[in-house]
Amino acid sequence: MAEVLLKIDGIVKRFGGLVALSEVGLTINKGEIYGLIGPNGAGKTTLFNVLTGLYMPDEGSFTFNGQNLFRAKPHVVVGAGIARTFQNIRLFKEMTALENVMVGRHIRSKAGALGAVLRDPRTMAEERAIRDKAMELLAYVGITEVAHEFAKNLSYGHQRRLEIARALATEPKLLALDEPAAGMNPRETEELKALMEKIRASGVTVLLIEHDVKLMMGLCDRIAVLDYGKKIAEGVPEVVRRDPKVIEAYLGVAHE
Amino acid sequence: MNTMTKQPASAKKVATFVASAIVLAVLPFIVGGTFGNSWVRTLDFALLYVMLALGLNIVVGFAGLLDLGFIAFYAVGAYTFGLLASPHFSLDMPFWITLPLGALFAAMFGVMLGTPVLKLKGDYLAIVTLGFGEIIRIFLNNLNAPVNLTNGPQGINLITPIEVAGFSFGKPHEFFGITFNGVYMYYYLFLALTVLVVIMAWRLQHSRIGRAWVAMREDDIAAAAMGINIRNIKLLAFALGALSGGVAGGLFASFQGFISPESFGLLESIMILAMVVLGGMGNIPGVILGAVVLTVVPEVLRDVIGPLQMATFGKMIIDPENARMLLFGLALVVMMLVRPEGMLPSKRRKAEFEDAKEGV
Numbered sequence: 001m002a003e004v005l006l007k008i009d010g011i012v013k014r015f016g017g018l019v020a021l022s023e024v025g026l027t028i029n030k031g032e033i034y035g036l037i038g039p040n041g042a043g044k045t046t047l048f049n050v051l052t053g054l055y056m057p058d059e060g061s062f063t064f065n066g067q068n069l070f071r072a073k074p075h076v077v078v079g080a081g082i083a084r085t086f087q088n089i090r091l092f093k094e095m096t097a098l099e100n101v102m103v104g105r106h107i108r109s110k111a112g113a114l115g116a117v118l119r120d121p122r123t124m125a126e127e128r129a130i131r132d133k134a135m136e137l138l139a140y141v142g143i144t145e146v147a148h149e150f151a152k153n154l155s156y157g158h159q160r161r162l163e164i165a166r167a168l169a170t171e172p173k174l175l176a177l178d179e180p181a182a183g184m185n186p187r188e189t190e191e192l193k194a195l196m197e198k199i200r201a202s203g204v205t206v207l208l209i210e211h212d213v214k215l216m217m218g219l220c221d222r223i224a225v226l227d228y229g230k231k232i233a234e235g236v237p238e239v240v241r242r243d244p245k246v247i248e249a250y251l252g253v254a255h256e
Numbered sequence: 257m258n259t260m261t262k263q264p265a266s267a268k269k270v271a272t273f274v275a276s277a278i279v280l281a282v283l284p285f286i287v288g289g290t291f292g293n294s295w296v297r298t299l300d301f302a303l304l305y306v307m308l309a310l311g312l313n314i315v316v317g318f319a320g321l322l323d324l325g326f327i328a329f330y331a332v333g334a335y336t337f338g339l340l341a342s343p344h345f346s347l348d349m350p351f352w353i354t355l356p357l358g359a360l361f362a363a364m365f366g367v368m369l370g371t372p373v374l375k376l377k378g379d380y381l382a383i384v385t386l387g388f389g390e391i392i393r394i395f396l397n398n399l400n401a402p403v404n405l406t407n408g409p410q411g412i413n414l415i416t417p418i419e420v421a422g423f424s425f426g427k428p429h430e431f432f433g434i435t436f437n438g439v440y441m442y443y444y445l446f447l448a449l450t451v452l453v454v455i456m457a458w459r460l461q462h463s464r465i466g467r468a469w470v471a472m473r474e475d476d477i478a479a480a481a482m483g484i485n486i487r488n489i490k491l492l493a494f495a496l497g498a499l500s501g502g503v504a505g506g507l508f509a510s511f512q513g514f515i516s517p518e519s520f521g522l523l524e525s526i527m528i529l530a531m532v533v534l535g536g537m538g539n540i541p542g543v544i545l546g547a548v549v550l551t552v553v554p555e556v557l558r559d560v561i562g563p564l565q566m567a568t569f570g571k572m573i574i575d576p577e578n579a580r581m582l583l584f585g586l587a588l589v590v591m592m593l594v595r596p597e598g599m600l601p602s603k604r605r606k607a608e609f610e611d612a613k614e615g616v
Binding site: 052053054073074075078079083084086090091092093094095099102103104105106107109111112113115116117119123126127130150152166167170 | 455456459460463464465466467468470471474475477478479480481482483484485486492496604605607608611
C-alpha cells in the first residue's frame with residue numbers, strides 16, 4: 001500500500017461570487033509523479049496556489065506529511081516540504097543564478113541579523129554551506145556554466161531549470177511544477193522529462209500541471225482532471241484517457 | 257592558481273584601506289586649516305548624514321520599501337539622548353546608556369511603523385510613512401502640556417556633550433601644544449561610528465538576510481513561495497534602518513547641545529531620501545557619496561554664490577540663500593534626468609534601469 005504524502009478534501013475557493021474550486025479532493029502518494037490536467041480556466045493554477053499557500057482556501061482540509069496546512073502561510077508550507085515553480089517564470093531577475101538558488105536555502109538556514117553583522121564562525125560556515133549546496137544544485141540541473149549570470153540573461157530553457165533548482169534548494173518532499181514544458185521545443189521537453197525522472201528517483205514526489213497531454217500520459221503515475229473547478233476524474237493515465245467525462249471536457253459534447 | 261590571482265588583489269585592498277584611513281584621519285586638519293572650523297563642522301554633519309542615509313538605504317535600497325518619514329527615527333534617537341542627559345528632567349545619564357537606548361527606541365518605532373504597513377507597497381507606503389514622520393514631529397511639538405515631556409517648540413537645551421572617562425567632547429583640548437576644538441573630537445567619534453554603520457550595512461547586504469531583502473524587493477510572491485517570511489524580513493528592515501537613524505540622532509543631540517522639533521521636518525526626510533537616490537540606491541559607496549555631496553555642496557554654494565554675483569554683475573541679483581536652493585533643486589532635476597540610477601549605482605540597480613529603458 002502506497003504511503004499518502006498529501007491529502008486535500010472538500011477544498012473550496014471563491015473569488016467574490018465566482019467559485020474557482022468546488023469541493024476538490026485528491027491524494028498524492030509518496031514517490032509518484034502526479035499530474036493535474038484540464039482545459040484552460042479549469043482551476044489548475046488556482047489549486048496549485050492553494051497547495052503552495054499563496055491562496056487561502058475558504059473551506060476544506062489540507063494535510064501534508066501528517067501536518068495540517070489548511071490556510072497556512074507560504075513560508076510554513078515551504079517549511080513543511082512543498083516547493084513550487086511558476087507558470088510564467090518568476091525568478092529574481094537581477095540576481096545571479098547562484099544567488100537565486102541561495103535564496104531557496106533561506107528556509108533551511110538560520111543566520112539572523114546579529115550573525116550576519118558579527119560574522120561568527122557558525123554563520124560563516126552556514127554561508128559556505130549555502131553556497132556549496134547552491135552550486136551543487138546548479139550542477140544537478142545542468143546549468144553550472146551560467147552560475148554568475150543575472151537570471152534575466154539566461155535562455156528560456158535555462159531559466160526553467162534554474163527555477164527547478166531554486167525550488168529544490170528548499171529540500172522539498174513534494175515538488176510542484178506549473179507547466180514546466182510550456183514554450184519548450186521537443187528536445188528541451190525530452191531533457192525536462194529526464195530531469196523529472198531523475199528528481200523522482202532521488203525520492204522527491206512530483207506534482208505536475210501540464211497542457212501537453214501526451215507528455216503527461218507518458219510521464220505520470222496518476223492523473224487528476226479538473227473541469228470548471230471540479231475534479232471529474234482521477235487515476236492511472238490509461239483509464240483517465242478513456243473516461244467519457246474527460247473526453248467530453250476536452251473535445252466538447254457531440255450534438256445530434 | 258586561485259590564491260596566486262588573489263594575492264595582488266588583497267595587497268591592493270590593503271593599500272587602498274591604509275590610504276583612505278590616512279586621508280580620513282588628516283582630513284579635518286586640512287579642511288579646518290584651509291577653510292576654518294565651520295567647515296570641520298560641515299564634515300561632522302556629513303558623517304551624521306552618511307549614517308542616516310545608510311540606515312534609510314537598508315529600508316529603501318535593500319528591501320525596496322519607500323519611506324518618506326525616516327527623520328522620525330533620527331528624532332527618536334535625538335530626543336531619547338536629549339531627555340536623559342539634560343537639565344530638562346535633571347538627568348545626566350552617560351552616553352553609553354543614552355546612545356544605545358536611543359537606537360533601541362528608534363528600532364522599536366521602526367517596528368511600530370512597519371507593523372501597520374506590512375501590506376502596503378509603493379505610493380501607498382510612501383504616504384503612510386510620510387504621515388508617520390509628521391506625527392512624530394507634531395507630537396514632539398505638542399507634548400509640553402498637560403505634562404511637559406518634550407518642552408514643545410522650545411526644544412531641549414544644554415544637552416550634555418559626550419564624555420569618555422572624564423574627557424569631554426564638548427570642550428577644546430590641548431595635545432602636543434595644539435588646541436583641538438570640539439568639532440575635531442566629534443569628527444573622530446562620528447567617523448568611528450560611521451565606520452561601524454558601514455560595516456553593519458555591508459555585512460547585512462552580503463548575508464542570508466540581505467539576499468532575502470533583495471528577493472523580496474524583486475518579487476515578493478516568489479520570495480514568499482521560496483519560504484521567506486515576508487512579515488519578519490520587512491520588520492527587520494524597518495528596525496535595522498531605524499537603528500542607524502537612532503544612533504545618528506543621539507550623536508546629533510550631544511553634538512548640537514540643543515534639539516527642537518524644527519530639525520525633524522519633512523524636508524529633512526526628503527533630503528536623506530535624495531542622498532540615497534542620487535548616490536545610488538542599494539549601493540553603499542554610492543549612498544556615502546550621495547550623503548557627502550548633498551551635505552557639502554549646499555554649504556559650498558552658500559559661500560560662493562554671493563561673492564560670485566558681486567564679481568560678475570557688481571550687485572546682488574538673487575538673494576544667495578534662494579539662489580542656493582534654486583541651483584540645488586536644478587542640479588537634482590538634471591541629475592535624475594541624465595543619470596536616474598544615481599552617481600554610483602549597484603550592478604543590480606543598473607540592470608533594473610536598463611530593463612526599464614528597454615520597456616519603453
